[in-house]
Amino acid sequence: xxxxxxxxxxxxxxxxxxxxxxxxxxxxxxxxxxxxxxxxxxxxxxxxxxxxxxxxxxxxxxxxxxxxxxxxxxxxxxxxxxxxxxxxxxxxxxxxxxxxxxxxxxxxxxxxxxxxxxxxxxxxxxxxxxxxxxxxxxxxxxxxxxxxxxxxxxxxxxxxxxxxxxxxxxxxxxxxxxxxxxxxxxxxxxxxxxxxxxxxxxxxxxxxxxxxxxxxxxxxxxxxxxxxxxxxxxxxxxxxxxxxxxxxxxxxxxxxxxxxxxxxxxx
Amino acid sequence: xxxxxxxxxxxxxxxxxxxxxxxxxxxxxxxxxxxxxxxxxxxxxxxxxxxxxxxxxxxxxxxxxxxxxxxxxxxxxxxxxxxxxxxxxxxxxxxxxxxxxxxxxxxxxxxxxxxxxxxxxxxxxxxxxxxxxxxxxxxxxxxxxxxxxxxxxxxxxxxxxxxxxxxxxxxxxxxxxxxxxxxxxxxxxxxxxxxxxxxxxxxxxxxxxxxxxxxxxxxxxxxxxxxxxxxxxxxxxxxxxxxxxxxxxxxxxxxxxxxxxxxxxxxxxxxxxxxxxxxxxxxxxxxxxxxxxxxxxxxxxxxxxxxxxxxxxxxxxxxxxxx
Numbered sequence: 001x002x003x004x005x006x007x008x009x010x011x012x013x014x015x016x017x018x019x020x021x022x023x024x025x026x027x028x029x030x031x032x033x034x035x036x037x038x039x040x041x042x043x044x045x046x047x048x049x050x051x052x053x054x055x056x057x058x059x060x061x062x063x064x065x066x067x068x069x070x071x072x073x074x075x076x077x078x079x080x081x082x083x084x085x086x087x088x089x090x091x092x093x094x095x096x097x098x099x100x101x102x103x104x105x106x107x108x109x110x111x112x113x114x115x116x117x118x119x120x121x122x123x124x125x126x127x128x129x130x131x132x133x134x135x136x137x138x139x140x141x142x143x144x145x146x147x148x149x150x151x152x153x154x155x156x157x158x159x160x161x162x163x164x165x166x167x168x169x170x171x172x173x174x175x176x177x178x179x180x181x182x183x184x185x186x187x188x189x190x191x192x193x194x195x196x197x198x199x200x201x202x203x204x205x206x207x208x209x210x211x212x213x214x215x216x217x218x219x220x221x222x223x224x225x226x227x228x229x230x231x232x233x234x235x236x237x238x239x240x241x242x243x244x245x246x247x248x249x250x251x252x253x254x255x256x257x258x259x260x261x262x263x264x265x266x267x
Numbered sequence: 268x269x270x271x272x273x274x275x276x277x278x279x280x281x282x283x284x285x286x287x288x289x290x291x292x293x294x295x296x297x298x299x300x301x302x303x304x305x306x307x308x309x310x311x312x313x314x315x316x317x318x319x320x321x322x323x324x325x326x327x328x329x330x331x332x333x334x335x336x337x338x339x340x341x342x343x344x345x346x347x348x349x350x351x352x353x354x355x356x357x358x359x360x361x362x363x364x365x366x367x368x369x370x371x372x373x374x375x376x377x378x379x380x381x382x383x384x385x386x387x388x389x390x391x392x393x394x395x396x397x398x399x400x401x402x403x404x405x406x407x408x409x410x411x412x413x414x415x416x417x418x419x420x421x422x423x424x425x426x427x428x429x430x431x432x433x434x435x436x437x438x439x440x441x442x443x444x445x446x447x448x449x450x451x452x453x454x455x456x457x458x459x460x461x462x463x464x465x466x467x468x469x470x471x472x473x474x475x476x477x478x479x480x481x482x483x484x485x486x487x488x489x490x491x492x493x494x495x496x497x498x499x500x501x502x503x504x505x506x507x508x509x510x511x512x513x514x515x516x517x518x519x520x521x522x523x524x525x526x527x528x529x530x531x532x533x534x535x536x537x538x539x540x541x542x543x544x545x546x547x548x549x550x551x552x553x554x555x556x557x558x559x560x561x562x563x564x565x566x567x568x569x570x571x572x573x574x575x576x577x578x579x580x581x582x583x584x585x586x587x588x589x590x
Contacts, residue, residue, distance in 0.1 A: 089415060090346060
């Protein structure tokens with residue numbers, strides 16, 4: 001009951017403040033705007049492959065950044081400004097607050113993703129996009145999982161950080177790490193091996209380790225693998241279920257960290 | 268042992284942040300229905316104590332209970348029975364006062380009549396439906412006070428509730444506190460202004476440097492330390508040294524200062540004030556005068572000096588009053 005009350009409260013705040021509008025803008029802008037820009041530039045319909053590339057390059061980079069930053073300041077901003085003291089005048093616990101904020105942000109971004117992909121689906125009835133719903137909605141599901149993972153990461157950072165500045169700093173550092181992790185692993189693990197953009201066909205352990213960041217896992221799901229590795233690479237560790245598991249693990253582990261930490265933290 | 272007569276029971280409560288001791292073994296009891304004032308300079312530990320009572324901070328040592336419930340074990344059930352007006356807060360600038368009050372009412376599972384609460388804190392209806400970003404500090408204070416009053420709390424914790432309010436607002440809040448106290452609500456009132464606390468509270472606890480220096484009735488504290496009123500006289504001509512000497516010879520006058528044609532005199536009795544005015548008027552012709560009732564401020568300064576060190580004598584004298 002109290003979690004749902006916090007969820008409603010945070011959802012109202014999202015809806016009525018600039019944070020919600022920011023998320024709306026980047027969700028629609030990246031998800032729908034990316035393929036449209038691709039269509040205009042290529043002068044041809046958006047295919048499954050180009051939609052995957054658009055999701056990877058635009059949605060996969062822009063949306064997690066917005067989700068992570070907004071979630072990373074969600075709790076710590078209220079703590080710093082004294083709003084948490086007002087909220088804790090109500091019969092809620094710190095755990096309620098953490099879970100409520102996480103759920104509210106996750107639901108908000110899920111709704112935005114659903115709306116965005118519905119628009120893409122509608123565009124597929126025109127000559128702009130030629131992607132079947134069987135291809136489109138699994139991509140939407142992957143994008144949802146990615147955003148929920150980044151929401152968990154951001155909310156956990158917000159629960160642990162003592163100032164907004166630190167929260168934003170850690171969030172940006174994490175984002176950069178996650179984005180460059182596949183390439184970093186490739187450079188470190190196999191300095192003499194095939195580099196990004198060079199042809200390779202066999203799965204190696206570094207390919208798998210490279211997908212252990214949320215962005216790496218998402219990239220592996222939504223793009224044809226040669227977009228990342230230069231040539232099709234497949235194997236049991238790079239399958240979509242494994243990547244889904246990676247994203248779920250990020251969500252579960254970071255959610256657990258915040259859930260454990262925040263009730264023990266001084267406000 | 269749980270005592271239902273006590274709204275707040277604090278036993279040997281300490282809070283340390285790294286090497287800083289914010290609160291040092293505080294023992295305090297606030298009776299149900301009492302208006303209790305917690306006085307202390309900025310940084311004395313008042314807000315930390317309130318945070319501990321709300322369960323927002325974990326004590327390093329000791330325990331606190333509210334209405335017999337241990338704060339650490341069940342903070343949510345305590346928050347069900349209290350209303351809080353924090354000193355430092357921020358409201359959502361793009362949301363209207365009504366939306367914000369509604370949001371807190373939902374969190375409190377309450378079915379309050381928002382307009383009744385709005386009316387109670389004197390927030391105009393036009394302002395209520397405007398974005399709170401347009402509110403003055405006083406209006407924000409009223410809105411947050413309205414949030415505190417939602418759900419008819421049994422205990423109101425007010426941290427510097429009069430700050431930012433105009434004289435009308437101060438009167439309104441005082442009346443509101445008196446009304447709620449009369450209906451049985453316990454009030455825990457933290458302030459660094461003794462005059463505010465004296466006007467509202469039954470008992471006062473003085474907190475300084477993390478230590479509870481004393482807990483006494485307002486009247487007792489005032490009597491114990493003596494009453495000082497500051498008299499300022501505006502004269503036609505400057506008082507000469509013989510007049511000043513005559514003033515200083517009056518027993519109930521503790522100090523005399525001159526600044527041109529302005530005389531500032533600290534008087535310990537009404538007769539001393541009358542004598543001083545008569546004497547000065549005879550010699551220098553008094554044009555105007557004013558009396559600052561700073562008695563309790565002086566009492567506060569006497570108990571807690573500006574350096575933040577404890578008045579040992581007073582501490583020893585009044586510690587027996589702590590329940």
